[in-house]
Amino acid sequence: MTVVTTGRPAASVWQRVGSLLKRALLVELKIYANIGRFIARRRAVPQGASGFGYHKPVFTVLMIFIVLSAVEIPIIDLIVHRWPAVRVAFLVLGIWGVTWMFGLLCAYLMRPHTVGPDGIRVRQGLEIDLHLSWDDIASVARVTRVDEPKSPRFEEKDDARVLVFRMQDETDIEIELERPTLVRLPGLAPKGGEQVITGLRIWVDDPRAFMDAVRTHL
Numbered sequence: 183m184t185v186v187t188t189g190r191p192a193a194s195v196w197q198r199v200g201s202l203l204k205r206a207l208l209v210e211l212k213i214y215a216n217i218g219r220f221i222a223r224r225r226a227v228p229q230g231a232s233g234f235g236y237h238k239p240v241f242t243v244l245m246i247f248i249v250l251s252a253v254e255i256p257i258i259d260l261i262v263h264r265w266p267a268v269r270v271a272f273l274v275l276g277i278w279g280v281t282w283m284f285g286l287l288c289a290y291l292m293r294p295h296t297v298g299p300d301g302i303r304v305r306q307g308l309e310i311d312l313h314l315s316w317d318d319i320a321s322v323a324r325v326t327r328v329d330e331p332k333s334p335r336f337e338e339k340d341d342a343r344v345l346v347f348r349m350q351d352e353t354d355i356e357i358e359l360e361r362p363t364l365v366r367l368p369g370l371a372p373k374g375g376e377q378v379i380t381g382l383r384i385w386v387d388d389p390r391a392f393m394d395a396v397r398t399h400l
Contacts, residue, residue: 201370205309212308213285220288226305231298232395235387236306237290239350244287251280295386297395302357304384306347309368312382318359322396324389326354335373342380349385355392357382 219226227233255276262268289308296303301315302322329351337344345365346353358381367374386392 198370205368209308212289213282216288216292216308217281217285219292224292226293227296228298228300228303231296231300231303232391233294233296234392234395235291235294236349236385237287238387239352239385240290241287244283244290248280248283248287251276251283255280295384295392297392297399299399301399302396304347304357304382306384310347312365314357314359314363314382316399318361318363319400320358320360322358322393322400323356324354324393325356325383326352326389327383328352336377336379337383343378344381344383345377345379346383347385348383353383353385354389355384355386357384 225233255273258272258276259269262272286308293305293307293311295305301313302319304310304312304314329346329348331351333346333348333351335346337346343362359379362378362380364376364378366376369375371377
């Protein structure tokens with residue numbers, strides 16, 4: 183289905199505030215949901231599909247942050263133990279911070295990209311989850327690219343508009359779509375909301391296995 187976009191008025195300040203609060207609440211709930219998945223060892227992989235991780239480039243960094251934050255809690259507690267109110271506030275904040283980062287790590291581990299009979303699911307972190315059916319996909323190729331830091335999420339050239347999910351500024355899989363396709367991203371326009379794309383670039387830890395799985399369906 184070809185999608186024609188029309189101009190939309192910019193969201194008001196209150197709409198943006200409401201959207202931000204809603205996203206914050208949903209992200210908070212997803213943190214605990216992914217920790218639950220990790221404890222239960224239940225990856226979000228549909229029956230008959232295969233999961234492919236994308237966490238290796240950030241795994242070490244996240245682990246370092248989690249360990250340092252956990253070590254920081256008793257150190258700060260020792261410093262402020264004479265002031266009960268301050269002590270409790272820092273304890274709550276410190277435990278919440280460690281929990282949040284651990285939940286983010288669990289999201290990377292428990293919500294992989296998937297390839298199955300119904301198509302490809304592209305995921306990233308806590309919020310991104312895009313489903314592409316095989317009818318939507320024209321081709322999938324293994325192409326490694328390194329982009330400049332802070333490059334735009336959308337690459338636009340001529341009639342092409344490619345959505346890019348980098349890991350440490352790299353991607354290694356390119357997905358070309360049959361036609362301009364509507365996807366929904368977290369947040370509001372221009373970076374989020376409903377967006378029309380013609381392709382995607384993503385990172386997969388094991389691109390060879392990913393391509394083998396794609397070939398069995400496409």
